[in-house]
Amino acid sequence: MLKQLRAFGLVASASVFIAAVVIAGDAAQKPPALASLERVVSLKLAHVRDEGPVDPDQRAQLLQAQQLDVKAEHAIATGNYDAAQDDLVQANAILGRLGM
Numbered sequence: 001m002l003k004q005l006r007a008f009g010l011v012a013s014a015s016v017f018i019a020a021v022v023i024a025g026d027a028a029q030k031p032p033a034l035a036s037l038e039r040v041v042s043l044k045l046a047h048v049r050d051e052g053p054v055d056p057d058q059r060a061q062l063l064q065a066q067q068l069d070v071k072a073e074h075a076i077a078t079g080n081y082d083a084a085q086d087d088l089v090q091a092n093a094i095l096g097r098l099g100m
Contacts, residue, residue, distance in 0.1 A: 045069060048100055
């Protein structure tokens with residue numbers, strides 16, 4: 001369980017770092033729909049992190065959603081908006097299954 005929490009913290013830290021890089025970069029060029037989806041997923045992830053799922057299966061799904069969010073942030077930073085959209089849609093679907 002401690003390893004899962006460390007992995008969760010690492011992914012969360014990486015997500016914050018990549019988000020800062022994206023904000024500092026050419027974030028104004030990304031499509032508005034993508035920016036909106038990115039915001040929704042980030043808010044849902046923050047909410048789930050605050051509540052903290054108890055079920056190990058839910059924690060695994062949350063970790064997967066966070067990894068997709070980080071992957072999307074990297075895709076946005078490199079200008080690959082289609083891949084970012086796909087990753088954020090998948091993350092949003094996972095969060096939806098978690099009740100978000």
